[in-house]
Amino acid sequence: MSPIPSATAAPGRAAGAAIRVMVVDDSVVIRGLIGRWVEEDPALQLVAAHRNGKLAVDDIERSAPDVVVLDIEMPEMDGLTALPLMLRKKRDLIVVMASTLTRRNAEISLRALSLGAQDYIPKPETSSAVTTSQDFRRDLIEKIKALGQRRRGQPSAGARPMRAQTSAGRLAAQTPVSRAPAVPRGYVRAAAMPHAAPAAPETKTRAYSNVRPRIIAIGSSTGGPQALQKVLSDIGTAIREVPVVVTQHMPPTFTAILAEHLAKAAMRPAKEAEHGEVLKPGHIYVAPGGHHMTVAKDGGQVVAQLNDEPPINFCKPAVDPLFDSVAKAYGSAALAVVLTGMGHDGADGVRTIAAGGGSIIAQDEATSVVWGMPGAAVQTGMCSDILPISDIGPKIVRVLSGGFR
Numbered sequence: 001m002s003p004i005p006s007a008t009a010a011p012g013r014a015a016g017a018a019i020r021v022m023v024v025d026d027s028v029v030i031r032g033l034i035g036r037w038v039e040e041d042p043a044l045q046l047v048a049a050h051r052n053g054k055l056a057v058d059d060i061e062r063s064a065p066d067v068v069v070l071d072i073e074m075p076e077m078d079g080l081t082a083l084p085l086m087l088r089k090k091r092d093l094i095v096v097m098a099s100t101l102t103r104r105n106a107e108i109s110l111r112a113l114s115l116g117a118q119d120y121i122p123k124p125e126t127s128s129a130v131t132t133s134q135d136f137r138r139d140l141i142e143k144i145k146a147l148g149q150r151r152r153g154q155p156s157a158g159a160r161p162m163r164a165q166t167s168a169g170r171l172a173a174q175t176p177v178s179r180a181p182a183v184p185r186g187y188v189r190a191a192a193m194p195h196a197a198p199a200a201p202e203t204k205t206r207a208y209s210n211v212r213p214r215i216i217a218i219g220s221s222t223g224g225p226q227a228l229q230k231v232l233s234d235i236g237t238a239i240r241e242v243p244v245v246v247t248q249h250m251p252p253t254f255t256a257i258l259a260e261h262l263a264k265a266a267m268r269p270a271k272e273a274e275h276g277e278v279l280k281p282g283h284i285y286v287a288p289g290g291h292h293m294t295v296a297k298d299g300g301q302v303v304a305q306l307n308d309e310p311p312i313n314f315c316k317p318a319v320d321p322l323f324d325s326v327a328k329a330y331g332s333a334a335l336a337v338v339l340t341g342m343g344h345d346g347a348d349g350v351r352t353i354a355a356g357g358g359s360i361i362a363q364d365e366a367t368s369v370v371w372g373m374p375g376a377a378v379q380t381g382m383c384s385d386i387l388p389i390s391d392i393g394p395k396i397v398r399v400l401s402g403g404f405r
Helices: 028-040 054-065 078-089 103-114 128-130 135-150 224-241 255-264 319-333 347-355 373-379 389-399
Strands: 019-024 044-050 069-070 095-099 119-122 153-157 184-186 215-220 244-248 271-272 282-288 292-298 300-309 334-338 359-363 385-387
Touching: 019 054, 019 135, 028 044, 028 128, 028 135, 044 054, 044 135, 054 069, 054 078, 054 244, 078 095, 078 103, 078 292, 095 103, 095 244, 103 119, 119 135, 215 224, 215 319, 224 244, 224 255, 224 282, 224 389, 244 255, 244 292, 244 319, 255 271, 255 282, 271 319, 292 319, 300 319, 300 373, 319 334, 319 347, 334 347, 334 373, 334 389, 347 359, 347 373, 359 373, 359 389, 385 389
Parallel strands: 019 044, 019 069, 069 095, 095 119, 215 244, 215 334, 244 282, 271 282, 334 359, 359 385
Antiparallel strands: 153 184, 292 300
């Protein structure tokens, strides 16, 4: 398809202010649907739609999109091949990978994140399912707007993260258990995760617990896979004496692949958690997509528990229930970490961890892909540190060794 004429802004859309969007998908139905959804939002403008990666790469400079929604499987040039070529032509381009929930596509999506894509979204498996899925439409438009606004340095309400998925892979539509007010913070690009100065000194923090951690609990969303690999790689063998539990907002299949990536990064055993299994020191447990993960004492041990309760903060798995349970099981020996992500999930859990005497580290704004979740954690005033991504792992190593300052 040819680039979309864009000289005239749609009604209600300020000329030059709209986020410019390119859609790349070999399905004419999906291209048309997403294009229409984009055009119906006054904050967005469709500037091009293409059926394969080669056409999109050739048109990047002319159409100058802010955000590209990029399919994976396409003829002539697939999404993974097109991605680095696009970024070479436009270094500040935001790319959201779109794929169906297969293991192969999950692996490709995670690889795409390592190559510079900012996020991913699972597509319903058929064109008819895409047509009828209001959740997919809402999630995609929210991602485009949040990431596009952050790229431009515009203030943006804390958009909620991608809706969770049920264990069957369908987009969950249950009413969320709770939702605090969104965090009105800006979003800052951090594709390369540069080392940046810590948060400004006026930010309120609290002292670390004087008890050595006996568990590390991590919550993350948009930008989380790369941040998790960085942090766990930096911690390395220092986690041999404590278990690590991770809730990353991801659908089924993706979380299993993520665990494999984390095992390689940390050089420690990592897997999706199983209900009732005992948490072992030096092991990393990832909440499976479509289930909430919590921990609980069972005699003299602590076990992982999974449940199929409704989404919390529009997420399943959600960070808040994990943090709440960690606070109950470990008290002042809990260390929580909130990494990059949209929304505010984890903020209530941060308060619970702090009330139990535990410690919290939040990623700073400059190195977050989206400073929604860590920003919400910081705004509670309960964090012990707000650090750039490159400092979080080394700090955890010091805290684990008894260096609480």
